[in-house]
Amino acid sequence: MRTVRAEIAYDGSRFFGWQRQDGFHSVQAAVENGLAALHDQVVLIHGSGRTDTGVHALRQVAHWQTDTRLDDGRLRLALNAHLEDGVVVRRLETCRPDFHARFDARAKRYLYVVSTALFRPPFGAQYVHWVPRALDLTNMRAAANVLVGEHDFAAFGNTPTVRRASTVRNVHGIRWIVRRERFALVVQGNGFLYNMVRNIAGTLIDVGIGKLTVDDVRGALLSGRREETGMCAPAGGLYLLRALYGERLFGGRDRGPHGVPGTFQD
Amino acid sequence: MRTVRAEIAYDGSRFFGWQRQDGFHSVQAAVENGLAALHDQVVLIHGSGRTDTGVHALRQVAHWQTDTRLDDGRLRLALNAHLEDGVVVRRLETCRPDFHARFDARAKRYLYVVSTALFRPPFGAQYVHWVPRALDLTNMRAAANVLVGEHDFAAFGNTPTVRRASTVRNVHGIRWIVRRERFALVVQGNGFLYNMVRNIAGTLIDVGIGKLTVDDVRGALLSGRREETGMCAPAGGLYLLRALYGERLFGGRDRGPHGVPGTFQD
Numbered sequence: 001m002r003t004v005r006a007e008i009a010y011d012g013s014r015f016f017g018w019q020r021q022d023g024f025h026s027v028q029a030a031v032e033n034g035l036a037a038l039h040d041q042v043v044l045i046h047g048s049g050r051t052d053t054g055v056h057a058l059r060q061v062a063h064w065q066t067d068t069r070l071d072d073g074r075l076r077l078a079l080n081a082h083l084e085d086g087v088v089v090r091r092l093e094t095c096r097p098d099f100h101a102r103f104d105a106r107a108k109r110y111l112y113v114v115s116t117a118l119f120r121p122p123f124g125a126q127y128v129h130w131v132p133r134a135l136d137l138t139n140m141r142a143a144a145n146v147l148v149g150e151h152d153f154a155a156f157g158n159t160p161t162v163r164r165a166s167t168v169r170n171v172h173g174i175r176w177i178v179r180r181e182r183f184a185l186v187v188q189g190n191g192f193l194y195n196m197v198r199n200i201a202g203t204l205i206d207v208g209i210g211k212l213t214v215d216d217v218r219g220a221l222l223s224g225r226r227e228e229t230g231m232c233a234p235a236g237g238l239y240l241l242r243a244l245y246g247e248r249l250f251g252g253r254d255r256g257p258h259g260v261p262g263t264f265q266d
Numbered sequence: 267m268r269t270v271r272a273e274i275a276y277d278g279s280r281f282f283g284w285q286r287q288d289g290f291h292s293v294q295a296a297v298e299n300g301l302a303a304l305h306d307q308v309v310l311i312h313g314s315g316r317t318d319t320g321v322h323a324l325r326q327v328a329h330w331q332t333d334t335r336l337d338d339g340r341l342r343l344a345l346n347a348h349l350e351d352g353v354v355v356r357r358l359e360t361c362r363p364d365f366h367a368r369f370d371a372r373a374k375r376y377l378y379v380v381s382t383a384l385f386r387p388p389f390g391a392q393y394v395h396w397v398p399r400a401l402d403l404t405n406m407r408a409a410a411n412v413l414v415g416e417h418d419f420a421a422f423g424n425t426p427t428v429r430r431a432s433t434v435r436n437v438h439g440i441r442w443i444v445r446r447e448r449f450a451l452v453v454q455g456n457g458f459l460y461n462m463v464r465n466i467a468g469t470l471i472d473v474g475i476g477k478l479t480v481d482d483v484r485g486a487l488l489s490g491r492r493e494e495t496g497m498c499a500p501a502g503g504l505y506l507l508r509a510l511y512g513e514r515l516f517g518g519r520d521r522g523p524h525g526v527p528g529t530f531q532d
Binding site (some may be wrong): 009010011036080085086087088089090119120121123124125127199 | 275276277322346351352353355356385386387388389390391393463
């Protein structure tokens with residue numbers, strides 16, 4: 001028996017989110033089905049965290065136990081041959097036996113992609129958020145900088161009726177990368193509240209179109225009031241770039257992957 | 267009453283081809299429905315030609331008559347506002363009253379996109395043909411050159427039981443453009459037989475993987491036998507780049523559009 005760690009890319013528009021749920025077609029179930037076909041027995045996998053319906057991933061990390069005699073390279077090939085369209089294992093390696101994709105994750109890095117094209121993109125509308133407006137990049141960058149560091153992000157989370165858990169998170173870095181009419185937001189933090197990245201994206205877009213100011217964002221961060229921030233930007237623009245396990249720091253140049261128009265990965 | 271000419275982009279994976287057919291959702295019907303909503307009356311449009319289910323277009327040309335009081339710019343905006351996801355009017359202008367998108371077309375230019383990535387592209391699998399093989403570009407280019415000029419392309423058409431019409435066509439130019447693992451075939455001709463571009467793409471790919479030789483392609487062109495050429499490559503990799511009306515020559519640099527990963531348009 002050994003533990004393997006895999007990096008998995010998926011097209012969120014084809015699945016009802018990462019997590020296995022009865023009656024819904026999830027990424028986790030798709031991978032577990034592929035493993036079951038390969039191993040002739042049930043295999044459960046553990047992801048670094050959930051992603052919602054419509055949210056994509058370039059390097060979601062998952063681990064599982066296996067007693068297969070296939071080496072890592074062959075296991076990856078065989079598993080990919082059993083996976084359906086829209087999900088692929090990009091990397092797979094045997095790791096230390098006690099590695100845990102969720103509990104060992106130190107940080108997450110996300111990407112949010114906006115198209116400011118005059119017309120709705122005819123191709124891949126499910127991969128970007130279309131905002132046919134002029135965006136003020138200077139203000140969007142200033143507002144993004146306000147969020148860097150350890151803060152109470154209550155204003156950027158969902159709104160639970162009872163707040164049980166801490167809403168303090170540490171955002172390691174945020175930046176906007178612009179190429180022609182594509183605006184890509186890359187954000188890394190030690191963890192994110194539910195919908196936090198989409199709320200940040202929506203808020204920064206509101207700053208870009210002049211609906212909110214940089215001071216409004218500063219004020220919302222202090223007040224913790226969700227109603228002072230912008231809309232929750234749609235799921236299709238969001239990508240989990242990777243879960244980080246201490247082996248990498250924020251700052252490497254994110255390059256555009258094939259197939260995700262004008263977006264960036266590491 | 268005036269005649270307008272429009273350049274229309276669409277995601278072929280969302281439609282049952284260009285042409286209106288009862289019971290199927292076509293691009294033509296989508297545009298006509300948008301125009302009907304706008305004009306409060308039936309408007310029929312004429313495209314430069316059909317595209318099959320799954321085949322995309324970057325600049326399909328169509329014309330129609332209208333008595334709207336909107337100028338061209340406002341008409342384009344209003345029409346786009348009435349169109350569903352996956353189809354957009356990129357350009358619209360009043361043209362000479364007797365312009366006909368089909369009868370006046372002098373040439374067509376197509377693009378065929380192949381991905382040779384090791385793994386199936388997780389995003390946008392409906393926009394490329396995945397061939398995880400090493401392709402011999404030198405041979406593919408040599409075989410492509412064989413096809414340039416006026417030839418009987420019977421071996422690259424469908425196989426009608428009775429040949430009524432001429433299968434002679436003039437291919438103005440073909441070229442392969444390669445960027446990392448993307449191979450893009452651009453081909454222009456005065457007209458194409460049914461499935462001809464997809465048959466050319468499939469045949470050149472077979473040359474690329476060594477299943478056919480350049481001489482085989484030369485032989486098939488002479489024999490006119492469909493069984494001597496390669497498979498019909500899948501529809502998802504094919505894009506109608508534009509219909510040409512004498513105003514442009516082959517040779518301009520094709521640039522990559524947003525949203526079609528690694529592909530090229532003019």
